[in-house]
Amino acid sequence: MVDGNTAARPAPALLPALLPALGAMTALQALVALALFAPGVVAPRAHIEVWQLSMFSCAVFSVGIPASFWGGGFIARVGSLRIASLCAAAIVVGMALASLGSSAALLAAGLCLGLAMGPETPASAALLSRLVTAERRAFVFSVRQTGNQIGAVCGSLALPAIAIAFGPAWCYAVVAVLALSAIALFERLRPAYAGKVAPPPKLDLRARLALMTADRRIAMLALASMPFSAMQVSLNTVFVTLGTRELGLSHIEAGMALACAQAGGLVGRLGWGYVAMRLDASRAVLVVIGLGMAFCAALLGLDGGSLSRSWQFVIAALFGLTASGWNGVFIAEIARLAPQERIGETTGAVLTASYAGLLAAPAVVSILDGVAGLGAAFFALACLALCGTVALVWGGHDKAST
Numbered sequence: 001m002v003d004g005n006t007a008a009r010p011a012p013a014l015l016p017a018l019l020p021a022l023g024a025m026t027a028l029q030a031l032v033a034l035a036l037f038a039p040g041v042v043a044p045r046a047h048i049e050v051w052q053l054s055m056f057s058c059a060v061f062s063v064g065i066p067a068s069f070w071g072g073g074f075i076a077r078v079g080s081l082r083i084a085s086l087c088a089a090a091i092v093v094g095m096a097l098a099s100l101g102s103s104a105a106l107l108a109a110g111l112c113l114g115l116a117m118g119p120e121t122p123a124s125a126a127l128l129s130r131l132v133t134a135e136r137r138a139f140v141f142s143v144r145q146t147g148n149q150i151g152a153v154c155g156s157l158a159l160p161a162i163a164i165a166f167g168p169a170w171c172y173a174v175v176a177v178l179a180l181s182a183i184a185l186f187e188r189l190r191p192a193y194a195g196k197v198a199p200p201p202k203l204d205l206r207a208r209l210a211l212m213t214a215d216r217r218i219a220m221l222a223l224a225s226m227p228f229s230a231m232q233v234s235l236n237t238v239f240v241t242l243g244t245r246e247l248g249l250s251h252i253e254a255g256m257a258l259a260c261a262q263a264g265g266l267v268g269r270l271g272w273g274y275v276a277m278r279l280d281a282s283r284a285v286l287v288v289i290g291l292g293m294a295f296c297a298a299l300l301g302l303d304g305g306s307l308s309r310s311w312q313f314v315i316a317a318l319f320g321l322t323a324s325g326w327n328g329v330f331i332a333e334i335a336r337l338a339p340q341e342r343i344g345e346t347t348g349a350v351l352t353a354s355y356a357g358l359l360a361a362p363a364v365v366s367i368l369d370g371v372a373g374l375g376a377a378f379f380a381l382a383c384l385a386l387c388g389t390v391a392l393v394w395g396g397h398d399k400a401s402t
Contacts, residue, residue, distance in 0.1 A: 142273020268325020
């Protein structure tokens with residue numbers, strides 16, 4: 001039996017068990033992303049207004065943030081794959097609620113999906129970190145983080161066609177059926193990763209915060225993740241508007257540029273993980289990524305309209321390579337630094353800061369857009385990302401807990 005919750009390092013004979021666990025946890029993230037994308041993708045056919053989508057997103061994060069922060073202890077007690085099953089069950093309920101079509105139902109769906117979004121990454125970190133050697137951790141975690149892009153791409157391609165052909169309710173039904181299938185997969189795999197190990201003692205609020213703040217290296221990761229997350233969500237949500245309003249792109253061209261950015265993000269999640277694995281330098285890779293996203297955002301925000309179309313597309317791809325490609329290396333670095341019996345709790349605590357960046361970014365960008373324009377907003381995000389990069393450099397000099 002391979003125990004997914006103990007602190008023992010993986011033995012070579014157990015390494016093949018990594019692949020089914022990696023596939024299951026990647027599928028879980030893809031499923032969560034697909035569910036989160038569904039209301040926005042079907043909005044034109046379902047007559048969902050922008051304010052309703054904003055309400056839905058706020059509901060997701062309002063539950064996802066505490067679920068991430070407090071979910072680590074629950075992961076240690078019931079196991080990562082049982083958490084995966086519960087996340088998938090929350091998706092089934094969320095999709096059933098969303099299919100009802102009312103604003104109240106969409107709000108309730110967002111609350112349910114927050115229960116899926118919050119613990120899925122800590123659960124994956126807790127399981128995979130026990131099954132992978134230290135030198136391959138960054139690449140394996142990066143592969144796992146491609147689930148977000150996989151779910152987003154599948155949702156963007158398949159759900160609109162289903163909505164047009166059969167109606168929005170069928171989109172939610174398809175996602176729910178996939179979630180039910182995933183539960184069967186997770187429960188079939190679960191016995192192989194469920195050892196007879198007593199869970200660690202419960203942690204109170206102060207102890208959980210200490211997991212993030214006691215080691216300056218982890219604290220600086222949490223701090224840097226806030227502007228990095230803000231940059232990522234801004235790229236995904238308002239880049240098309242930036243392109244049409246300030247870069248001189250048509251709507252179609254702006255969409256193509258965003259597609260280049262999403263492709264860059266997929267390549268980045270794999271490529272940065274491979275580089276970090278080969279060089280054994282995850283933090284240095286994160287510093288390069290931070291500098292790259294700051295440069296791309298500042299260039300597009302300040303002078304993007306003067307670039308040729310070709311260069312605009314190149315910079316968009318580089319923007320996605322960095323702003324959407326950092327997550328796997330980031331999670332791997334948390335797993336490396338965290339107490340090995342507390343990886344789930346530590347990841348959840350640090351991700352709370354990341355989700356705070358996701359939650360704050362739309363409001364910050366909206367305010368700056370109203371005051372100085374969207375280009376200025378991206379320049380401000382670049383400055384914040386640069387500050388986060390400096391925090392990574394500063395935190396990396398401290399090799400001992402403080």
